[in-house]
Amino acid sequence: MSGQAPVFKTPKDLPREDWFTEGHRLCAGCGAGIIVRLAMKVIRGPTVVVNPTGCVEVSTTCYPYTAWKVPYVHVAFENGAAVASGIVEAINILHKKRGKKLHDVIVFAGDGGTFDIGLQALSGALERGHNLLYICYDNEAYMNTGIQRSGATPFGAATTTSPAGRVIPGKQQRKKDLIGIAAAHKIPYAATASISHPIDFVNKVRKALETEGPKVIHALSPCVPGWGYRPSETVRIARLAVETRYFPVYEVDHGRVKINIRVDKPKPLEEFLKTQRRFAHLLKPENAHVLEELKRNIEENWERLVKLEESGVTL
Amino acid sequence: MAQAQRIAILGDEAIALAVKQANVDVIAAYPITPQTIIVERLSEYVANGELDAAFIQAESEHSALSICVGAGLAGARVYTSTCSQGLALMHEIVYATSSMRVPMVMTIVNRALNAPLNIHCEHGDVMAERDSGWVHLFAANVQEAYDLTFIAFKLAEHKDVMLPVSVNMDAFILSHSIEPLTPISDEDAARFLPPKDYELAIDFDNPITHGTMALPDTYMEFKMQLKEAVEGVKEIFPEVVEEYARISGRKYWYFDSYMADDADAVVIVMGSTYGTVKTAAKKLREEGLKVGVIGLTMFRPFPEEQLVEVLKNVKAVVVMDRAYGYGGLGGPLYTDVIGLLYRNGIRIPAKNIVYGLGGRDFKLDEAEAVLRMAAQGAREGGFDTHVQWWGVRA
Numbered sequence: 001m002s003g004q005a006p007v008f009k010t011p012k013d014l015p016r017e018d019w020f021t022e023g024h025r026l027c028a029g030c031g032a033g034i035i036v037r038l039a040m041k042v043i044r045g046p047t048v049v050v051n052p053t054g055c056v057e058v059s060t061t062c063y064p065y066t067a068w069k070v071p072y073v074h075v076a077f078e079n080g081a082a083v084a085s086g087i088v089e090a091i092n093i094l095h096k097k098r099g100k101k102l103h104d105v106i107v108f109a110g111d112g113g114t115f116d117i118g119l120q121a122l123s124g125a126l127e128r129g130h131n132l133l134y135i136c137y138d139n140e141a142y143m144n145t146g147i148q149r150s151g152a153t154p155f156g157a158a159t160t161t162s163p164a165g166r167v168i169p170g171k172q173q174r175k176k177d178l179i180g181i182a183a184a185h186k187i188p189y190a191a192t193a194s195i196s197h198p199i200d201f202v203n204k205v206r207k208a209l210e211t212e213g214p215k216v217i218h219a220l221s222p223c224v225p226g227w228g229y230r231p232s233e234t235v236r237i238a239r240l241a242v243e244t245r246y247f248p249v250y251e252v253d254h255g256r257v258k259i260n261i262r263v264d265k266p267k268p269l270e271e272f273l274k275t276q277r278r279f280a281h282l283l284k285p286e287n288a289h290v291l292e293e294l295k296r297n298i299e300e301n302w303e304r305l306v307k308l309e310e311s312g313v314t315l
Numbered sequence: 316m317a318q319a320q321r322i323a324i325l326g327d328e329a330i331a332l333a334v335k336q337a338n339v340d341v342i343a344a345y346p347i348t349p350q351t352i353i354v355e356r357l358s359e360y361v362a363n364g365e366l367d368a369a370f371i372q373a374e375s376e377h378s379a380l381s382i383c384v385g386a387g388l389a390g391a392r393v394y395t396s397t398c399s400q401g402l403a404l405m406h407e408i409v410y411a412t413s414s415m416r417v418p419m420v421m422t423i424v425n426r427a428l429n430a431p432l433n434i435h436c437e438h439g440d441v442m443a444e445r446d447s448g449w450v451h452l453f454a455a456n457v458q459e460a461y462d463l464t465f466i467a468f469k470l471a472e473h474k475d476v477m478l479p480v481s482v483n484m485d486a487f488i489l490s491h492s493i494e495p496l497t498p499i500s501d502e503d504a505a506r507f508l509p510p511k512d513y514e515l516a517i518d519f520d521n522p523i524t525h526g527t528m529a530l531p532d533t534y535m536e537f538k539m540q541l542k543e544a545v546e547g548v549k550e551i552f553p554e555v556v557e558e559y560a561r562i563s564g565r566k567y568w569y570f571d572s573y574m575a576d577d578a579d580a581v582v583i584v585m586g587s588t589y590g591t592v593k594t595a596a597k598k599l600r601e602e603g604l605k606v607g608v609i610g611l612t613m614f615r616p617f618p619e620e621q622l623v624e625v626l627k628n629v630k631a632v633v634v635m636d637r638a639y640g641y642g643g644l645g646g647p648l649y650t651d652v653i654g655l656l657y658r659n660g661i662r663i664p665a666k667n668i669v670y671g672l673g674g675r676d677f678k679l680d681e682a683e684a685v686l687r688m689a690a691q692g693a694r695e696g697g698f699d700t701h702v703q704w705w706g707v708r709a
Contacts, residue, residue, distance in 0.1 A: 061526070064533070070522050073526055079408065083382070089386060090341050090386035090389035093368060097367055101518070123374065128371065
């Protein structure tokens with residue numbers, strides 16, 4: 001938000017109108033549903049949604065029903081950014097040649113469709129510089145297929161393909177740095193967001209839409225069945241993710257890092273972990289070393305962001 | 316019809332010229348030999364302002380076709396070209412394109428599939444997309460590849476079709492050959508292909524949810540509509556080729572045939588080999604051998620009724636496939652033809668010649684030999700084998 005006043009100051013500033021409507025089949029308490037609804041509340045005019053295969057797609061477009069009051073396109077799993085590229089350029093050229101109405105293009109993709117199978121298409125679209133907003137709802141595993149590990153699953157977390165076994169205690173690899181990957185393409189705007197801080201999120205969506213070129217927003221999406229908690233806990237858990245520095249909320253505006261939610265006195269990571277089944281094994285004495293490594297990862301990442309912000313180095 | 320001028324042009328460049336004259340809006344492609352010259356010329360047309368289009372070089376063929384789907388849904392006239400490995404990489408989206416009813420045109424510069432690595436002509440690439448719900452057309456020479464590009468756009472965007480169409484041309488044999496071409500005028504091209512009018516186009520004021528999930532209670536109805544649309548192309552094709560004939564003077568049909576009407580034996584073939592077999596047939600006719608040739612232009616939908624009209628009068632047929640169906644009954648065209656013969660009660664011997672894989676040359680004397688074999692089959696009422704791989708070393 002550097003130099004600009006945020007458009008939305010309180011929830012009362014949000015438009016009442018919903019473009020993503022009730023009646024969809026997402027789980028009670030689904031973080032992705034909140035992300036999509038909030039983002040769609042603040043579209044700035046004619047908008048097209050592209051949604052690669054995943055929870056949101058299967059839950060909102062089961063023929064003959066749709067939860068979308070805007071034009072919506074799903075084609076496949078790995079090509080959200082490519083399909084969106086085609087829509088953006090087609091609308092631009094048809095606007096020029098035949099006066100077709102301009103539309104904003106927003107992609108909603110899960111972490112599997114973004115960090116893993118869709119990463120090449122995303123990289124291609126970011127490199128080519130299409131004017132689109134790519135929002136990743138990151139529930140940190142392949143939830144739609146039954147909670148398999150992805151490149152977004154954090155170190156130590158248990159999934160159905162990185163189970164907390166007697167020998168291997170959960171996922172043994174770190175989470176990919178999506179915003180680092182996005183920023184490496186020298187795009188004008190990349191940011192993380194959490195539904196626990198909805199005003200920060202919607203202002204980022206609007207700011208991204210007002211910025212020409214490719215934009216990426218990485219939003220943490222707590223998942224009731226995948227993370228293992230009660231549906232009423234979604235927003236509280238999202239807030240704990242921020243307050244423990246597990247999920248830093250920051251933006252990269254033309255390469256400059258700014259931490260949007262300062263967490264000077266982080267809560268103990270255990271406060272976040274103990275709310276979820278996927279981390280239950282990390283709190284057992286025999287896995288103390290795994291917990292320590294996860295904590296180290298999280299602190300390293302936070303310190304890196306602080307240094308980047310303070311130094312003003314352009315990513 | 317404007318004054319026609321005959322030029323000499325490379326096959327790939329003739330395609331690029333047709334695509335430019337079709338005034339496409341979006342081109343998305345990924346480079347692959349021997350398609351590259353098409354997209355190089357198109358990018359030059361765009362860079363020089365001769366074509367007002369978005370040229371997008373994607374980071375893969377999978378994304379190239381995905382871009383085409385997005386652009387097509389947005390209402391743009393879209394084009395891509397690929398072959399072989401590139402088409403195989405597109406495979407997943409090939410099916411989505413037809414089932415989502417996205418009209419578009421793709422030139423497939425038919426090339427062999429790896430392994431072993433080979434960049435030369437074979438039809439195995441498109442055969443892997445045979446059942447995808449695309450319309451597949453085959454060109455026998457550069458002029459046909461050029462003309463069929465216009466016909467493909469017209470068919471694809473027809474309100475009762477709304478399907479993707481592939482125009483197949485033989486790698487190198489056509490793509491890298493300089494052949495004579497009589498182009499249509501830009502004015503005729505513009506009249507034949509007015510701006511695309513797509514009723515499903517993305518529009519905020521008329522929001523459509525594209526690419527829904529359909530469960531077992533509705534999926535088959537979607538696919539039935541696809542079946543009917545593809546088969547319906549056979550009904551619409553005559554009016555499209557008739558309109559094209561009016562501006563070009565060249566009349567296309569489901570297939571071209573040479574001396575097939577009174578033939579005892581017929582050879583059926585697709586692609587550039589049609590010209591070779593036709594030339595050989597002309598010579599054998601002079602010897603008094605009653606042979607004919609069918610060069611199939613429309614492979615999908617398969618023009619069963621039209622082929623029956625010819626095949627019901629012959630005594631034997633040889634089907635030439637530049638592809639193979641491993642572990643099956645033979646090449647894909649052959650299995651279509653024997654199915655056609657059986658279910659139309661035509662009891663004649665049929666033999667499959669599998670030839671030219673990986674670009675192996677098929678020469679005039681070999682075409683003569685195949686025609687003589689067909690004539691012998693007609694004389695003797697049968698063939699020695701069902702399938703023969705032509706010219707393969709023991």
